[in-house]
Amino acid sequence: MKEGRFGEHGGQYIPEVLMDEIHKLTDFYEKVKHDDMFQQELTTLLNEYAGRPSLLYEAKRMSEDLGGAKIYLKREDLNHTGSHKINNVLGQVLLAKKMGKTRVIAETGAGQHGVATATAAALMGMECEIFMGEEDTIRQALNVYRMELLGAKVHAVTSGTKTLKDAVNETMREWASRMEDTHYVLGSVMGPHPFPMMVRDFQAIISKEMKAQILEKEGKLPKAVIACIGGGSNAIGSFYHFIEDEDVKLIGCEGAGKGVNTKLHAATVSSNAPKGIFHGMKSYFCQDETGQIAPVYSISAGLDYPGVGPEHAHLHDIGRATYVPITDDEAVDAFHYLSKIEGIIPAIESSHAIAYAIKYAQTLSIEDCIIVNVSGRGDKDVAAIARYRGIDLHE
Amino acid sequence: MNKITNALQSKNSIVGYITGGDGGIQASVNHILALSEAGASMVIIGVPFSDPVAEGPVIQKASMRALDSGITTKDMFVIVNEVRKQSKIPLILQTYANPVYIYGYDAFFKQCQESGVDGLIIPDIPFEECDEISLYCKQYDVTQIFMVSSSSDKRITDIVSKASGCLYVVGHDISSTIQQVREVSEIPVIIGYNDQNQVSSNHVNGIVIDTPIVEICEKHEKDMDKQIFAYIQKRVVSK
Numbered sequence: 001m002k003e004g005r006f007g008e009h010g011g012q013y014i015p016e017v018l019m020d021e022i023h024k025l026t027d028f029y030e031k032v033k034h035d036d037m038f039q040q041e042l043t044t045l046l047n048e049y050a051g052r053p054s055l056l057y058e059a060k061r062m063s064e065d066l067g068g069a070k071i072y073l074k075r076e077d078l079n080h081t082g083s084h085k086i087n088n089v090l091g092q093v094l095l096a097k098k099m100g101k102t103r104v105i106a107e108t109g110a111g112q113h114g115v116a117t118a119t120a121a122a123l124m125g126m127e128c129e130i131f132m133g134e135e136d137t138i139r140q141a142l143n144v145y146r147m148e149l150l151g152a153k154v155h156a157v158t159s160g161t162k163t164l165k166d167a168v169n170e171t172m173r174e175w176a177s178r179m180e181d182t183h184y185v186l187g188s189v190m191g192p193h194p195f196p197m198m199v200r201d202f203q204a205i206i207s208k209e210m211k212a213q214i215l216e217k218e219g220k221l222p223k224a225v226i227a228c229i230g231g232g233s234n235a236i237g238s239f240y241h242f243i244e245d246e247d248v249k250l251i252g253c254e255g256a257g258k259g260v261n262t263k264l265h266a267a268t269v270s271s272n273a274p275k276g277i278f279h280g281m282k283s284y285f286c287q288d289e290t291g292q293i294a295p296v297y298s299i300s301a302g303l304d305y306p307g308v309g310p311e312h313a314h315l316h317d318i319g320r321a322t323y324v325p326i327t328d329d330e331a332v333d334a335f336h337y338l339s340k341i342e343g344i345i346p347a348i349e350s351s352h353a354i355a356y357a358i359k360y361a362q363t364l365s366i367e368d369c370i371i372v373n374v375s376g377r378g379d380k381d382v383a384a385i386a387r388y389r390g391i392d393l394h395e
Numbered sequence: 396m397n398k399i400t401n402a403l404q405s406k407n408s409i410v411g412y413i414t415g416g417d418g419g420i421q422a423s424v425n426h427i428l429a430l431s432e433a434g435a436s437m438v439i440i441g442v443p444f445s446d447p448v449a450e451g452p453v454i455q456k457a458s459m460r461a462l463d464s465g466i467t468t469k470d471m472f473v474i475v476n477e478v479r480k481q482s483k484i485p486l487i488l489q490t491y492a493n494p495v496y497i498y499g500y501d502a503f504f505k506q507c508q509e510s511g512v513d514g515l516i517i518p519d520i521p522f523e524e525c526d527e528i529s530l531y532c533k534q535y536d537v538t539q540i541f542m543v544s545s546s547s548d549k550r551i552t553d554i555v556s557k558a559s560g561c562l563y564v565v566g567h568d569i570s571s572t573i574q575q576v577r578e579v580s581e582i583p584v585i586i587g588y589n590d591q592n593q594v595s596s597n598h599v600n601g602i603v604i605d606t607p608i609v610e611i612c613e614k615h616e617k618d619m620d621k622q623i624f625a626y627i628q629k630r631v632v633s634k
Contacts (some may be wrong), residue, residue, distance in 0.1 A: 013492050015449045015518040016554075017566060020546040159455055160446060169448050176449075179546065277492035277519065278446070290467045291497030292445040 004193020007317055009310035012192040014280045018172070021179040026194040028099055033201065038098065045090045046205065049123065050080045052087075054206075056213035056371070061341050069223060069364035071357060073344070074210055074373045076234065083347065083376030084206060084234045085116035089185060091202035093120035096183035103127040103178075106185040107171040109136055109164035109230070110301035110349070111143025112376055113187035118152035120185075128152040131171045133163035136301050143380060161295040164230075164305050168279055188231025189309035192280030196309050203237025210371055211241050218369055224249035224360065227373040228352040229323065230266065230303035232312045234375035239321060249322065251360070252312060253352040255298030256325030266296035268308045269316050269323035276307075283313040299328040299388065302349040302376075326352040332388055334358060335378060347376030348385065398513050399437065399538055399560035402485045403583035403600040408436035409630055410585055411623075412489075412605035414457035415440040415474055416466030417612050422619070424477040426612065429620040431484040434631035436601060439516065442471050442490035449518035451589075457609045468494045468503075475510040487540065489516040492527070504531040514538035514560050522554045529557075545572045555580045561600065569593040604630070 004010045004026075012022060032038040046052040055075040063071045076084040096104055104126050108114030114130040121128035130147050134156040137144050144154050160166035168191075175184040189196045189203070207225070214222055225242055227235040229252035242248040254267035265271060268284050276285040278293060286294040286306040296306045308316075308323075315321035331348060334355035339345045346354055350373070357372040364370070378385075386393035402408070411430035415423055427438050441447075441454060443461035450458070468490070475486055488507070495503050495517065507515070515537055520527055522541060532539050541558045543551055544566035555562070555576060561583040564572050569590050576584060583600035586593075591602050604627065611622045 012521070012523050013519045014521060016521045016542040016547060017544045019521050019523065020544075020548060020550070159452070160459075165446065169446050172448050274497070277496050280519070285493070287493070287497065289497070290469075291494035292462060293493070 004197060006196070006311045006314035009281065009283045009313040010193055010196060011282050012280060013277050013282065014192045015176060017176045018179070022192055029095065029194050029198050032095060032098065038094070042091055042094055045094065046087065050086045050090060051078060052205065053209045054078055056210060056217065058217070059342050062338070063361070065341060066358060066361045068361040068366070069368040069370050070366065071361055072214065072222070072369060072371045074206060074238065074371055076206065077344070077346065077350070077374045077377035081112070081116045081119050082379065083112045083116065084203060084237060085113045085187065086119070087205055087237065088187065088199050088202040088233060089113070089116040089120045092183065092185045092198070093117070093124050093126060096185070097124050097126065099183065101126070101181055101183040103129070103182045104185050105129045105131065105171055105174055105182055106187060107164065107167035108132050108187065109167070109304055110380065111136070111140040111147070112302060112380070114147050114152070114154070115143055115150070117185050118147040118150035121152065122150045129174070130154045131157050131167045131174065133157050133161070133167045135162045136164070136167070139301055139384065140380065163295070164301070165293060188233040188305070189236045189311060190231040190279060190281060190307065196281065196311055199233055200236045200240060200311060203233050204240040206234065206237035206373065207239060207241035210238065214369070214371060221245055221248050222371045223364055223368040224251055224370045225373070226251045226253065226353045226357050226360065226370060228253045228303060228349045228375060229308060229312065230255065230305045230349065231307070232309040234373055236309060236311055238373040239315070243315070243320060250315065250320065251356060252321055252323045253326045253356045254323055255300050255303030255352060256327045257297045257299065259327055260325045264297040265325070266298040266304050266306065267325040268306065269312070270325040278307060281310045283307050283310045299331060299384070300348040300352065302347070303352065324356055326355045328388070330355040332385060335381070335385055339378070344374065345378035345382070346374050347378045348381040350375045351378070397538060397560050399485050399540070400583055402436045403561050403585065406600060407596040408601040409434060409627055410601040410603045411435040411438040411627065412603055412608055413438070413440060413612065414454060414461055414609055415442055415471045416461040416464070417457045417609070418615055418619070419464070420470055420473055422612070423474045425620045426608070426623055427474070427478045427484070427486070428482060429624040430627055431482045433624045433627035435484070435627055437485040437487065439487045439489050439603060439605070440471060440474065442468055442488055442494060444491045444494055447491065451606065453606045453609050453613070457613065468498055472506045472510040475512055479511040485513045486511065487514040487516055488512050492517055492519045500528060500531045504535040504537055507537045508535040512537060514540050516540045516542070516563060518542065522550065522557065525557065543572060543576060545569070547572070551575050552579050555582065558582055561585050565590065570598070573598050
């Protein structure tokens with residue numbers, strides 16, 4: 001009866017109204033997972049449309065400058081729409097189409113997932129509506145227009161804290177009221193089963209490529225794979241095919257905002273947030289002592305989520321992956337650092353992984369190599385970073 | 396017979412709903428007593444939660460009001476304790492999984508029993524996950540009220556087989572869902588206020604009057620108890 005568990009985490013804690021649809025989705029996904037036609041169609045989309053495989057780039061100047069391990073950057077920022085989000089979205093929208101759906105809905109924080117969903121919907125001729133916290137529509141006004149340009153309707157969510165978690169709530173409500181023709185393209189490895197498994201499968205292409213590429217370039221596995229984590233889709237995508245290789249350290253970098261000792265952070269695991277049940281899953285969640293979900297904060301709207309996906313919670317429990325806090329200041333420094341030293345402007349989300357890599361690489365020797373996932377490009381963040389540094393720049 | 400089942404024997408009963416602690420603990424106690432005196436057969440107390448995914452905008456706002464004024468899950472038991480001094484009306488807590496999980500299942504259910512809570516509605520603990528709490532329900536004699544929707548379809552039989560108290564029917568096609576339930580069980584059925592036009596009242600045991608009552612509380616006027624009493628009494632009389 002208990003489907004979709006990662007240790008004790010995961011599950012299907014959703015209102016009855018959605019249950020039948022979730023069962024249908026699970027069954028349908030299990031079918032296409034092993035269907036060669038579907039997988040081939042998806043691979044063609046990923047290669048011909050999204051531009052996969054993405055490069056594994058050796059950051060020579062950065063490695064030399066830090067004087068430690070050789071650093072490789074997995075360039076998910078070079079994908080179409082500028083982030084790893086397209087991997088999951090192409091899979092889910094194709095799946096939705098095969099299920100006979102004509103409309104997709106999605107939540108978005110920074111707008112990356114919303115833009116990717118709107119893109120895939122345009123490509124496959126689906127109606128598309130995006131739910132975005134009102135705060136985020138202001139922080140990321142350019143992405144709102146981008147989604148509209150792609151034919152999507154964007155709803156500003158005004159309930160609760162008006163950010164990502166409330167956008168998820170509102171998309172769930174919308175789905176519950178209209179399931180017949182609509183699929184909810186969840187953007188991360190969270191929510192009720194089958195989403196954490198399905199989104200992981202679609203993102204696992206990242207580590208599949210990483211592994212083949214690093215073996216070709218180095219003839220050995222990396223010491224560590226480092227990725228940023230909000231809900232955790234790019235992180236699980238980067239980790240997945242290395243989970244069995246126990247000598248490869250898996251490190252998730254959480255948004256620690258102003259610091260884990262303040263209230264202004266979104267670092268769920270590294271702040272020792274308690275277990276809970278929320279958004280359809282059992283996992284770790286930032287919350288108060290009475291179980292009210294905390295209004296979290298990070299400079300990065302994409303990491304601004306009060307929980308982590310259930311598979312990450314499990315990897316933490318069994319000690320297979322490590323989760324570390326990275327503050328706004330550290331991430332912004334890394335944003336500048338990578339831009340200047342390698343000519344690559346990383347997303348502020350990915351900058352959290354870069355920040356940890358800068359510290360970590362220096363503890364290793366030149367014989368070692370590590371891989372950092374650059375989950376997205378930073379063009380969207382330029383104005384916000386300028387403002388963070390006190391420059392009055394608006395888009 | 397189960398106290399909830401017993402209270403819902405007649406057709407078209409009124410089930411009152413308030414958001415616990417909206418306007419203060421004493422206000423909630425007074426509102427529940429007003430509902431009871433006006434002829435409601437049962438009262439649902441909505442436990443304030445930061446993210447009430449299954450609720451509409453009016454109740455979401457009430458939940459936020461209560462939380463902002465410092466109300467916690469613990470206060471629900473204070474309310475129930477007070478009501479129990481004056482009324483035996485069946486009381487249901489409608490909450491979400493997380494506040495109960497964090498309270499600790501054992502402590503929460505024990506408190507339910509001690510204060511006099513008869514049943515629980517937890518929208519995000521569906522049939523598939525009910526093992527999460529079923530042992531505690533049994534141990535402390537608290538009924539989990541299951542929801543059934545028009546999309547439940549083939550699962551209705553399974554859900555009904557585990558259900559006690561009553562079933563809460565929601566969704567787009569209440570009428571045929573109730574029919575499906577009736578084919579396998581005589582369990583009382585309650586439906587939401589917004590769904591009452593979908594089905595002849597002769598087929599339902601209780602209608603949950605939630606939004607109209609919470610709207611009265613939202614106005615926060617002096618004679619709220621009287622307004623609630625009048626609103627419910629009018630419906631009871633016109634039955």
